[in-house]
Amino acid sequence: MxxxxxxxxxxxxxxxxxxxxxxxxxxxxxxxxxxxxxEGTAAHSHHDAGAQDPAAHDPAAHEPAPAEGEEEELVTxxxxxxxxxxxxxxxxxxxxxxxxxxxxxxxxxxxxxxxxxxxxxxxxxxxxxxxxxxxxxxxxxxxxxxGQAGTIGSRTSLYFGFVALSLLIGILAAAFGRKLADKLGAWRGGLIAAGGYVVLIAVAAALLPSIDEVPAEFPGSTLWTFxxxxxxxxxxxxxxxxxxxxxxxxxxxxxxxxxxxxx
Structure with missing residues (x-):
């Protein structure tokens, strides 16, 4: 089965x-x-700004150099x-x-x-x-x-760590609520278990570091829609x-x- x-x-x-x-x-x-x-517009603007730099008149500046972080697109x-x-x-x-x-x-x-x-x-x-x-x-x-490229690893670890923590607290709350339901009834037991989960996960969220890497110039409407x-x-x-x-x-x-x- x-x-x-x-x-x-x-x-x-x-x-x-x-x-x-x-x-x-x-x-x-x-x-x-x-x-x-x-992202492409920002990179292009940065490139144009660099072209106006006095160093651009240096002969060595005319030598082609690979763009930082630029990679060949393998998948369209x-x-x-x-x-x-x-x-x-x-x-x-x-x-x-x-x-x-x-x-x-x-x-x-x-x-x-x-x-x-x-x-x-x-x-x-x-x-x-x-x-x-x-x-x-x-x-x-x-x-x-x-988001910054250098923080991808830490951001990923924090996110999945919080997922695991939320899942663990959720399982414990469900098991505790099941025992309370036998004594207080399903409704009261469920409410107490849900309240316990909310309190514990709120404390955990407050203790874990926050991440805010959204650029100030990034459109809020695009971020909200995404x-x-x-x-x-x-x-x-x-x-x-x-x-x-x-x-x-x-x-x-x-x-x-x-x-x-x-x-």
Missing amino acids: MRSLLVRGMLAGLVAGVLATLFAYFFGEPSVETAIGL RGVQSTVGLLTGVGLYGVAVGGLFSLAFAFVYGRLGTLRPRVTAALLAGGAFVVVFLVPFLKYPANPPAV RLASVGTQVVLWTVLGLAFGALSEKALTEKSLVRKDA
């Missing part, structure tokens, strides 16, 4: 990844293109925004779908007598908040031309994953239940 749920989770993740790709293409790519254009922007986007988000959806099915198998039946569809929907909503939304609020995504599209892409991904997996898993679990009854 576990293998069956895993396959269904990966299939649901693939469907979610394709739909999330479509959303990202139509709503996210325009802001990415704008940011790339701004058109491929990146279509096939590359679909491949990246699609594989991400499949991987998340597989992990989601494992989490579903663990929590199913431990949340009372909820149907598989409801369990999958609640799990998807909780995972969206814990895995994406909370880390995003602390370390939001930035478009191209935002981040809004990033959130929307994840909303589509987790919503479709929860609904699709819920439908597929309910069918499988219903068939298994009928087989047991017939036996």
Whole structure:
């Protein structure tokens, strides 16, 4: 049965990844293109400013020199925004779908007598908040031309470290809430667990360093559109994953239940 749920989770993740790709293409790519254009304009302006420098009259200045950080484009922007986007988000959806099915198998039946569809929907909503939304609020995504090249490693480590911390606190809060539900009821136990998660993650977010590398001249509308599209892409991904997996898993679990009854 576990293998069956895993396959269904990966299939649901693939469907979610394709739909999330479509959303990202139509709503996210325009802001990415704008940011790339701004980056190119800034680099061109910097080059023109350098041409006005007195050192430009030095004979040695006429010798061609490679631009700093400039690399030959191996994959065109058109491929990146279509096939590359679909491949990246699609594989991400499949991987998340597989992990989601494992989490579903663990929590199913431990949340009372909820149907598989409801369990999958609640799990998807909780995972969206814990895995994406909370880390995003602390370390939001930035478009191209935002961020310093020398801090990529530290920024990545901080982000994924916060994701892991949020996930750990979320799991502990869920386990604690489950025990409280037996004593205080599901509603009170759930509220206390959610409150505990909020308090602990707020303290962790306050202790971790903040990152603000957005240039003052970068258009706020482009930054807002990009981040809004990033959130929307994840909303589509987790919503479709929860609904699709819920439908597929309910069918499988219903068939298994009928087989047991017939036996």
